[in-house]
Amino acid sequence: MDFHDLATRSGEWLRGNGPESDIVISSRLRLARNLADFPFCNRASDLEKREIEATFRTVSDDLEFGEDLHYLDVDKLDSIDRQFLVERQLISRELATTDGARGVAIALSEDVSLMVNEEDHLRIQVLRSGYSLQACWELGNRIDDLVEDKVRYAFSEEFGYLTACPTNVGTGMRASVMLHLPALAMTKQIDRVFRALQKIQLAVRGLYGEGSQASGDFYQISNNVTLGKTEAEILRNIEVVVPQIVQYERTARTELVKESKQTLHDRVSRAYGILCTAQTISSEETMHLLSSVRMGVNLNLIPDVNVGMINDLFIHTQPAHLQKIEGQPLESEERNIARATYLRRRLTNTSESAN
Amino acid sequence: MDFHDLATRSGEWLRGNGPESDIVISSRLRLARNLADFPFCNRASDLEKREIEATFRTVSDDLEFGEDLHYLDVDKLDSIDRQFLVERQLISRELATTDGARGVAIALSEDVSLMVNEEDHLRIQVLRSGYSLQACWELGNRIDDLVEDKVRYAFSEEFGYLTACPTNVGTGMRASVMLHLPALAMTKQIDRVFRALQKIQLAVRGLYGEGSQASGDFYQISNNVTLGKTEAEILRNIEVVVPQIVQYERTARTELVKESKQTLHDRVSRAYGILCTAQTISSEETMHLLSSVRMGVNLNLIPDVNVGMINDLFIHTQPAHLQKIEGQPLESEERNIARATYLRRRLTNTSESAN
Numbered sequence: 105m106d107f108h109d110l111a112t113r114s115g116e117w118l119r120g121n122g123p124e125s126d127i128v129i130s131s132r133l134r135l136a137r138n139l140a141d142f143p144f145c146n147r148a149s150d151l152e153k154r155e156i157e158a159t160f161r162t163v164s165d166d167l168e169f170g171e172d173l174h175y176l177d178v179d180k181l182d183s184i185d186r187q188f189l190v191e192r193q194l195i196s197r198e199l200a201t202t203d204g205a206r207g208v209a210i211a212l213s214e215d216v217s218l219m220v221n222e223e224d225h226l227r228i229q230v231l232r233s234g235y236s237l238q239a240c241w242e243l244g245n246r247i248d249d250l251v252e253d254k255v256r257y258a259f260s261e262e263f264g265y266l267t268a269c270p271t272n273v274g275t276g277m278r279a280s281v282m283l284h285l286p287a288l289a290m291t292k293q294i295d296r297v298f299r300a301l302q303k304i305q306l307a308v309r310g311l312y313g314e315g316s317q318a319s320g321d322f323y324q325i326s327n328n329v330t331l332g333k334t335e336a337e338i339l340r341n342i343e344v345v346v347p348q349i350v351q352y353e354r355t356a357r358t359e360l361v362k363e364s365k366q367t368l369h370d371r372v373s374r375a376y377g378i379l380c381t382a383q384t385i386s387s388e389e390t391m392h393l394l395s396s397v398r399m400g401v402n403l404n405l406i407p408d409v410n411v412g413m414i415n416d417l418f419i420h421t422q423p424a425h426l427q428k429i430e431g432q433p434l435e436s437e438e439r440n441i442a443r444a445t446y447l448r449r450r451l452t453n454t455s456e457s458a459n
Numbered sequence: 460m461d462f463h464d465l466a467t468r469s470g471e472w473l474r475g476n477g478p479e480s481d482i483v484i485s486s487r488l489r490l491a492r493n494l495a496d497f498p499f500c501n502r503a504s505d506l507e508k509r510e511i512e513a514t515f516r517t518v519s520d521d522l523e524f525g526e527d528l529h530y531l532d533v534d535k536l537d538s539i540d541r542q543f544l545v546e547r548q549l550i551s552r553e554l555a556t557t558d559g560a561r562g563v564a565i566a567l568s569e570d571v572s573l574m575v576n577e578e579d580h581l582r583i584q585v586l587r588s589g590y591s592l593q594a595c596w597e598l599g600n601r602i603d604d605l606v607e608d609k610v611r612y613a614f615s616e617e618f619g620y621l622t623a624c625p626t627n628v629g630t631g632m633r634a635s636v637m638l639h640l641p642a643l644a645m646t647k648q649i650d651r652v653f654r655a656l657q658k659i660q661l662a663v664r665g666l667y668g669e670g671s672q673a674s675g676d677f678y679q680i681s682n683n684v685t686l687g688k689t690e691a692e693i694l695r696n697i698e699v700v701v702p703q704i705v706q707y708e709r710t711a712r713t714e715l716v717k718e719s720k721q722t723l724h725d726r727v728s729r730a731y732g733i734l735c736t737a738q739t740i741s742s743e744e745t746m747h748l749l750s751s752v753r754m755g756v757n758l759n760l761i762p763d764v765n766v767g768m769i770n771d772l773f774i775h776t777q778p779a780h781l782q783k784i785e786g787q788p789l790e791s792e793e794r795n796i797a798r799a800t801y802l803r804r805r806l807t808n809t810s811e812s813a814n
Contacts, residue, residue, distance in 0.1 A: 366796060370738035377736025383725035441721065 112429065115192065115214030115231070118419060120412040122234015126402040127350045129282040129322065129415065132193075132231045133240035135248050136224040136267045136276035138258040144268040145221050150204055153221050157205040160220040163254050164209035169247055171216060173209035184433065187424035193231060198222050216247065223268050224276075226251070235346065237279055237339055245335070263331065274331030279339055281346050286321040286399045287356035288349075294323075297349060305329050306345060320391035320418055325349070357403060372400025376409070380451050384440040390421050390447065409451075417450060467784065470547065470569030470586070473774060475767040477589015481757040482705045484637040484677065484770065487548075487586045488595035490603050491579040491622045491631035493613040499623040500576050505559055508576050512560040515575040518609050519564035524602055526571060528564035539788065542779035548586060553577050571602065578623045579631075581606070590701065592634055592694055600690075618686065629686030634694055636701055641676040641754045642711035643704075649678075652704060660684050661700060675746035675773060680704070712758060727755025731764070735806045739795040745776050745802065764806075772805060 117130040138144060139159065142152050164173045178186060178199055186200040195208050199222040206221035219227040228247050230240040258266040265276040272278070288294040298308050309324040325346070327338045360368050375396035379385075398414045400406040419425060426442045427434050434442055472485040493499060494514065497507050519528045533541060533554055541555040550563050554577040561576035574582040583602050585595040613621040620631035627633070643649040653663050664679040680701070682693045715723050730751035734740075753769045755761040774780060781797045782789050789797055 366739050366792075370740075370799070373736045373738050374733050377732035378729050381728045381732025381735075383728050384721050385725075437721075444725070 110188075110192070110428075112420075114412070114416045114419070115194075117193070117215065117231045117233045118412065118415040119233050120415045122232060122236050124350055125234040125411075127284055127353050128235040128346065129284055130193075130231055130233055131236045131240050132229065132280045132282070132324075133237065133244040134230075134278050135228040135244055136265065136272045136278075137226040137228065137248070137251070138266060138268070139225050140256040140258045142225065145202075145204075145223060145225065146268055154205040156225050157207055157220050159255060160218065160226055161207060161209075163251055164218050164220075166254070167209075167247065167250055169216075169243070169250060171211040171213065173211055173216070173218065175207055175209045178206045178208055179204065184424050184427050188428055191419055191422035191424050194229075195219055196222055196227075216243070218247075224272070235281065235350075237281065237343060237346075241279070241335065241339055271328075272330050275333070275335050275338060277330055277335050277338060278326050279342055280324050280326030281342065283323050283325060283346075283349060283353070284321060284395070284398060285323055285349070285353050286395050287360055288353050289321045290360065291356050293352065293356060297352060301325060301345065304341065304345065306342065319388060321395040322418075357399065361403060368403075369400075369405045372396045372403075372405050376400065376406055376451070379447050382444045382447070384437070385444045385447065386440055387421065387423065387443070390443060391418065394418055394421075413450060417447065420450075421446060465543075465547070465783075467775075469767070469771045469774070470549075472548070472570065472586045472588045473767065473770040474588050475770045477587060477591050479705055480589040480766075482639055482708050483590040483701065484639055485548075485586055485588055486591045486595050487584065487635045487637070487679075488592065488599045489585075489633050490583040490599055491620065491627045491633075492581040492583065492603070492606070493621060493623070494580050495611040495613045497580065500557075500559075500578060500580065501623055509560040511580050512562055512575050514610060515573065515581055516562060516564075518606055519573050519575075521609070522564075522602065522605055524571075524598070524605060526566040526568065528566055528571070528573065530562055530564045533561045533563055534559065539779050539782050543783055546774055546777035546779050550574055551577055551582075571598070573602075579627070590636065590705075592636065592698060592701075596634070596690065596694055626683075627685050630688070630690050630693060632685055632690055632693060633681050634697055635679050635681030636697065638678050638680060638701075638704060638708070639676060639750070639753060640678055640704070640708050641750050642715055643708050644676045645715065646711050648707065648711060652707060656680060656700065659696065659700065661697065674743060675750040677750075677773075712754065716758060723758075724755075724760045727751045727758075727760050731755065731761055731806070734802050737799045737802070739792070740799045740802065741795055742776065742778065742798065745798060746773065749773055749776075768805060772802065775805075776801060 122128070139156060142148055142156050145153065148156065161175050164175055167173060178195065189195040189208065190197050190200050192214065194210055194214060194217045196219065199206060199208065199219050202222065204221065208220065209218040211217070215231055217229045219229065228244055230244040232240050260266055264274040267273050267276050285294060288297060301308055305328045307326050307328045309326070310319060310322065325342065327342060329338070375393040379393050379397065394414055394417055397406060397409070398411065401409045401411050401414060420429065421443050423439055426439050426446065429446060430442050477483070494511060497503055497511050500508065503511065516530050519530055522528060533550065544550040544563065545552050545555050547569065549565055549569060549572045551574065554561060554563065554574050557577065559576065563575065564573040566572070570586055572584045574584065583599055585599040587595050615621055619629040622628050622631055640649060643652060656663055660683045662681050662683045664681070665674060665677065680697065682697060684693070730748040734748050734752065749769055749772055752761060752764070753766065756764045756766045756769060775784065776798050778794055781794050781801065784801060785797050
């Protein structure tokens with residue numbers, strides 16, 4: 105797996121052509137699993153962790169679900185490569201920063217990644233463009249079955265799948281959708297939506313999961329509860345609520361267009377102008393401006409810009425991606441310059457424009 | 460004289476090709492004169508003002524100095540046309556807003572305007588691009604002599620030319636240069652320069668003269684004293700100081716480029732980006748951004764933009780100009796939209812670019 109190649113292309117989930125993709129960026133499912141014959145990672149010895157890792161490396165090499173998996177020794181990657189995989193949503197920040205033998209098996213289309221020795225021995229992740237939770241679940245469940253044919257999972261008849269952290273016990277499943285909600289944020293309705301979600305035990309996080317800020321107006325909505333419900337029930341709980349939030353965001357956008365089209369048009373157009381001309385720009389400002397541009401493109405206020413490219417830019421302008429694209433480590437100020445240069449090049453390259 | 464034609468072209472003084480024109484926008488000379496046989500305007504009856512006006516209309520029609528003058532009855536113009544002439548620097552705000560018979564004779568190249576019944580019976584104005592005070596003085600002096608061949612000025616052997624306001628008695632001359640000093644403003648050195656100017660009895664004003672704000676980082680420097688000095692001495696007083704200020708501004712620009720080129724480049728480039736994409740924009744923000752762009756063009760930080768066009772835009776984006784260009788009266792919000800539309804059209808019209 106060549107990191108430079110990865111850096112200049114995009115995963116399936118960024119294509120921006122899935123269902124409801126003007127608002128639902130991506131859907132994600134992960135299953136936490138552990139081997140019955142080993143202690144959890146936080147209790148395992150170095151030797152045991154190496155054995156767990158070897159087990160799942162072999163399993164993933166032999167897994168036949170229609171795509172080839174590429175295995176990476178995460179503990180042997182340098183910090184930029186690890187951060188790169190985090191930015192790409194292929195590994196968690198925890199897998200990037202923890203110690204010891206660990207790895208990830210990645211499908212070339214980036215819709216599947218199997219993390220080994222993260223918090224749990226195995227985390228199966230399926231990521232899809234747009235609103236595709238069912239498709240994620242079907243593929244995740246199939247991979248889970250294929251793995252279970254080869255290993256013995258830690259499983260209790262009473263509790264279900266056993267996990268390192270009690271919050272994952274039961275189904276071990278976390279289902280989430282990444283929503284782009286700039287109009288709800290702009291009209292200050294977002295907090296009301298979040299309070300409603302918390303009441304039905306759904307969690308809200310930023311672009312990079314737990315603890316990360318909702319930069320770029322991206323919000324990840326996922327289940328809090330894994331125990332005492334079936335996978336189908338957990339999915340249904342999210343599936344009931346996502347179309348409502350999508351509808352709220354659409355209504356907020358329609359109202360913005362109706363009540364202050366000029367202001368909105370001005371805002372998204374200037375955001376585009378700044379991204380096309382800045383000579384140095386922070387990651388935070390980039391996310392903020394790209395968010396406006398993304399909404400502008402979806403509302404036909406900015407012509408000739410491909411929403412898939414805008415999705416790309418959210419990821420490609422992250423620190424590790426920029427360093428991969430430039431082929432060298434860059435300090436913060438150098439990254440701000442490289443980011444501006446990259447944005448100008450992508451946004452003013454006419455061969456990339458149009459939908 | 461067709462106002463719509465005027466609105467879409469520019470006076471000689473905006474061409475941006477005179478001496479030191481990266482910093483000295485224009486040079487201006489005005490002579491205040493009164494007829495010996497009439498009271499000053501503030502004491503004259505309506506009938507007397509009409510007689511004064513008729514006198515100078517005839518004089519200006521017959522004046523032979525190489526250019527034809529076009530006479531406008533300012534009191535018969537509507538308020539937009541009067542404001543238009545103010546924005547264009549062809550008449551003063553006072554002439555636009557005072558009452559009674561009054562007029563202006565304008566040369567087609569806009570370098571000469573003779574205001575009749577402003578504060579004084581006659582004000583001869585010569586306006587030139589760049590640092591051209593001597594040329595202004597020579598032409599103004601010649602016109603003054605030609606007028607004096609035909610009328611009898613109020614003149615005292617003791618005091619010199621007599622004027623309505625004592626501050627103009629003597630030479631009746633005000634010489635001024637319009638300077639663009641964005642780097643001195645940006646580096647907060649401008650106040651020090653002004654304090655020094657005040658000590659040597661020079662006044663500092665904004666783009667539209669007395670009482671106007673220094674928007675767009677434009678500063679008009681002129682003599683305070685008209686009495687007890689010859690015209691040559693007054694000119695010399697300014698001519699000693701202008702090259703020094705020009706040098707300060709150049710040094711400030713050089714230091715900005717040396718110490719924070721990236722920040723400066725970013726600032727001017729973003730200013731350009733916003734002007735190219737805004738959908739609605741106030742006059743104040745436009746002046747502010749155009750000022751950055753003008754400096755950027757002069758420092759070669761923005762390619763393919765003609766500084767003469769930027770000079771134009773400072774004037775053409777003023778309220779009355781926009782209404783003339785659009786051919787209809789516009790409310791403030793409509794003007795902001797028309798301004799943004801006009802800026803986008805001019806700045807992204809490639810046939811206008813390049814120096």
